[in-house]
Amino acid sequence: MLEKFSILDLQPSQFYLSETKLQAVRAWFDPQDLTNFDPISIKQLDGEWIVVDGHSRLFVAYQEGLTHLPVVLEEEDWNWDFYRFCTEATKAKGISTIADLWTHILPQEAYETDWIGWCQTVHDQHFSKRSTMNTIDYITKLTTTPSPTGFTKEIMDYVVTETQNMGYAPIKTPKGGVLVTVKGQNDNQHRFITAHLDTLGAMVRAIKPDGRLKMDLVGGFVYNAIEGENCTIHVAKTGKTISGTMLMHQTSVHVYRDAGTAERNQANMEVRLDERVTSAEETRALGIEVGDFISFDPRTLVTENGFIKSRHLDDKVSAAIMLHLLKIYQEEGIELPYTTHFYFSNNEEIGYGGNSNIDAKVVEYLAVDMGAMGDDQQTDEYTVSICVKDGSGPYHYELRQHLVALCESKGIPYKLDIYPYYGSDASAAMRAGADVRHALLGAGIESSHSYERTHVDSVDATERLVDAYLRSGMIE
Numbered sequence: 001m002l003e004k005f006s007i008l009d010l011q012p013s014q015f016y017l018s019e020t021k022l023q024a025v026r027a028w029f030d031p032q033d034l035t036n037f038d039p040i041s042i043k044q045l046d047g048e049w050i051v052v053d054g055h056s057r058l059f060v061a062y063q064e065g066l067t068h069l070p071v072v073l074e075e076e077d078w079n080w081d082f083y084r085f086c087t088e089a090t091k092a093k094g095i096s097t098i099a100d101l102w103t104h105i106l107p108q109e110a111y112e113t114d115w116i117g118w119c120q121t122v123h124d125q126h127f128s129k130r131s132t133m134n135t136i137d138y139i140t141k142l143t144t145t146p147s148p149t150g151f152t153k154e155i156m157d158y159v160v161t162e163t164q165n166m167g168y169a170p171i172k173t174p175k176g177g178v179l180v181t182v183k184g185q186n187d188n189q190h191r192f193i194t195a196h197l198d199t200l201g202a203m204v205r206a207i208k209p210d211g212r213l214k215m216d217l218v219g220g221f222v223y224n225a226i227e228g229e230n231c232t233i234h235v236a237k238t239g240k241t242i243s244g245t246m247l248m249h250q251t252s253v254h255v256y257r258d259a260g261t262a263e264r265n266q267a268n269m270e271v272r273l274d275e276r277v278t279s280a281e282e283t284r285a286l287g288i289e290v291g292d293f294i295s296f297d298p299r300t301l302v303t304e305n306g307f308i309k310s311r312h313l314d315d316k317v318s319a320a321i322m323l324h325l326l327k328i329y330q331e332e333g334i335e336l337p338y339t340t341h342f343y344f345s346n347n348e349e350i351g352y353g354g355n356s357n358i359d360a361k362v363v364e365y366l367a368v369d370m371g372a373m374g375d376d377q378q379t380d381e382y383t384v385s386i387c388v389k390d391g392s393g394p395y396h397y398e399l400r401q402h403l404v405a406l407c408e409s410k411g412i413p414y415k416l417d418i419y420p421y422y423g424s425d426a427s428a429a430m431r432a433g434a435d436v437r438h439a440l441l442g443a444g445i446e447s448s449h450s451y452e453r454t455h456v457d458s459v460d461a462t463e464r465l466v467d468a469y470l471r472s473g474m475i476e
């Protein structure tokens with residue numbers, strides 16, 4: 001603490017005071033006794049001593065005739081650029097000492113709009129720390145935003161806002177995907193990179209006589225994978241959500257002999273609503289109708305030792321990586337060697353997410369999607385998986401060998417694999433007639449299309465490879 005700093009040597013960093021706050025200080029302030037006086041928090045910025053906190057106390061002390069006050073140096077790593085901005089704005093109003101605030105005292109309400117509101121706006125527009133999102137933060141944000149295929153507006157709007165805040169000009173395509181084009185050094189040959197943000201889900205197929213819901217699945221998975229999972233009904237009629245659980249009709253072992261053996265299928269599985277309903281009429285009265293989307297509880301968890309669990313790591317891990325790289329390229333002013341289209345697709349789980357919106361100049365197409373794990377698979381949760389062939393056939397040989405070479409030269413741990421029952425947006429693009437070199441890679445996802453898991457090591461390896469690829473030269 002620096003004892004007794006001269007009051008008039010301090011530059012205020014705010015240009016309004018609240019009459020209410022001043023009254024509150026006057027109620028307890030005793031100029032004869034500073035033993036309980038909290039020191040004024042100050043900071044040296046550009047050679048000037050700035051008041052960080054304590055403008056009201058400073059003003060009252062000055063009014064009471066004091067010339068010096070106890071101060072403390074602010075050691076915390078605050079957003080000093082923001083304070084610089086506020087100080088400049090204060091000076092611009094002719095305020096260079098606390099005495100100048102005499103004509104800037106406002107009733108509480110005006111203080112809140114003209115000062116607090118001003119700070120909020122300036123902070124959000126120019127100094128927001130929003131951009132400190134890292135890949136794991138994006139994974140959490142994306143997996144906890146419901147987006148079954150066909151119901152992806154909310155998550156796509158988020159991507160639009162987020163990339164706009166980064167400084168890009170995203171385009172929402174008619175079918176609901178988001179395209180962010182980043183101009184590169186070479187604008188004649190383009191790259192296209194995609195991840196999908198639609199997930200598995202379900203739709204209300206019918207309302208049963210007992211008020212429960214029959215489901216129709218959206219995407220390729222088995223009923224076993226969702227038994228006992230909590231879910232959300234997105235009621236189209238009201239715009240509201242209703243919670244429930246997906247269960248076998250014959251769940252209670254106290255009543256049903258075949259609780260364990262009955263087939264998990266559309267006829268036997270249903271949604272139990274968290275509402276007091278026992279008839280179809282009562283359920284309909286909630287606004288629920290055939291066609292309402294059902295999203296699954298993602299149960300996103302990141303363990304202390306780095307495992308990431310969630311229902312929808314496929315393919316939100318990859319989308320998170322793309323968002324994070326976009327952020328880094330913008331913040332660090334990195335110019336990519338080729339104009340690159342970042343496409344967040346919304347129809348992959350039903351087979352045609354990224355088969356459109358491909359610029360005629362695109363010659364390389366990279367799908368970033370989950371690596372499949374299981375018997376005969378080399379893919380694991382700690383490396384990046386490069387797909388050599390899936391259900392659609394082999395991927396472009398030279399391009400995948402380019403990816404392998406990047407891993408080798410940069411020490412990125414990787415695995416090569418065939419995904420037997422799998423198609424990607426890259427293969428969908430090929431089927432749709434795109435004449436490009438296509439490749440597929442992604443983080444290793446355990447128990448895919450069920451309660452999935454990966455590890456931060458796999459996310460890291462995948463991000464490093466995607467980054468290395470986007471900054472690399474094209475193969476001939």
Ligand SMILES: [Zn+2]
Nearest residue numbers: 314315369370
């Ligand atoms: Zn996927």
